[in-house]
Amino acid sequence: MHRKFSLLLAASLSYFGLFSAHANETLTLAATPVPHAEILEFIKPRLAKEGVDLQVKVFTDYVQPSTQVNEKHLDGNFFLHQPYLNEFKKGHKNDIQVPIAKVHVEPFAAYSAKHKKLADLPSGATVAIPNDPSNSGRALLLLEKQGLLKLKDPTNISATKKDIVANPKKLKFRELEAATLPRVLDQVDLALINTNYALEAKLNPVQDSLFIEDARSPYANLLVAREDNKDSPAFKKLAAALNSPEVKKFIEEKYKGAVVPAF
Template identity: 40%
Template sequence: MLRRSVLTLPALLPALASAQTPEPGTAARPLRVGVTQGVHAQVFEKVQTVLARDGFVTRAVEFGDFIQPNAALAAGDLDANAYQHLPFLEAQRAQRGYDFVPVGRTVLTLMGVFSRRLRSLDALPQGARIAIPNDPTNGGRALLLLAENGAFRLRPGVDHRATVADIADNPKRIRIVELEAASIVRALDDVDAAAITGNFAVPAGLNPLRDALARETEQSVYTVLVVVRRADADRPWARRLAGGYAHPEVKDFVVTTFGGAVIPGA
């Protein structure tokens, strides 16, 4: 006796929904990628051009801060974002519970210390005011850079998670001004110096290689990542997006466009 399998409507709904939902990366459903304004938006525009040749359709969603791209990814308003390095991602996962993972690498934007008033950090006056990013990882990154170049001394053993409280010896009584990273360039005239990441410095005409009083070396821990929700990490579109950043044409674009201030990371 033959048995017939009967699928009820509730059992059919997931399959029907899947069939009706276009795959990300198509004209009917462009892949939504969050980037911050400036360098990351500019690099992604080149990635879009390369991917489009194979019919892979993407849409950039630009943000002016570091918090909203992850909030939008968690909410499902983005499929991926490409603006944060691993220390920042780890901090966001710990603080906000995001279940995100990296699937590729994009570029390294060097942080530099810039000044409208000084020609060297040795010339910092007593009570000098130095602006740094107010997000925990880039703030610690700035403090390390300043300490490595003699502005003050940090407690032994601290890393990119350093805070102002970790300043152990400050003979010039330097005052640290913590600001949103995107606003520091605009505040440069109001402080003695400022630590600015390359993604904000370069669009403002500041080249870390040429204009900075001090700058980072090529530390891979700060290379920006392509980030997705964990459930999407093995999706074909995630691999294609990451592969776009690794394309030789994109790497050549980064090298020729930014003159060494931004370094290909893929």
């Protein structure tokens, strides 16, 4: 009887030991709805098979996802690019965000509800651009490439309106929170909109924009972890999944050029 009990106990311990070895590790990630959360939802089943329970928390702004990672309410995020992260770190000395992998580029584009082509843009036109430093600089650089203005240094990704040295069309600028730009499209002549917000507003960057960045853009969207968990097995599995051939195919087929793989 004692021997049977010992065998049962040993079997039970082996079972629970095996269960623990395969128990899921949870990763909670912040993402904006499109395309970031969609891509994460796509790889969820693969990660589950690898023992990672991926929880996706959707945000519609850029500040809260970074803040909550720094406060350790979240394990990481997937929405920002390196220039944005650099600017965010300047104003947040406690920033502990670490880039893990480049995933995709969302070519920045300009849209208009009033004009069908760039040549129609009138003198004194009102142009809406994002108000965060990295994306406002990105907008100004794109405007310069179209010949609409001239900057002191056309390689400065942190350029501001103060760096404009020539404005032949006398453009007037409205700097607004990035998420609000699609909603003011009918109030301005031109709006430069981040692709994630454009897609949410049912705008196709390839078909609906007046002009768009090319695929050589340095603004690749990043998978970001905290300093204390960047080397965890779960994050390594997540990074591998995001840089997989399956995700590349998913991005190319679903977004058709509006989002471009960066790996």
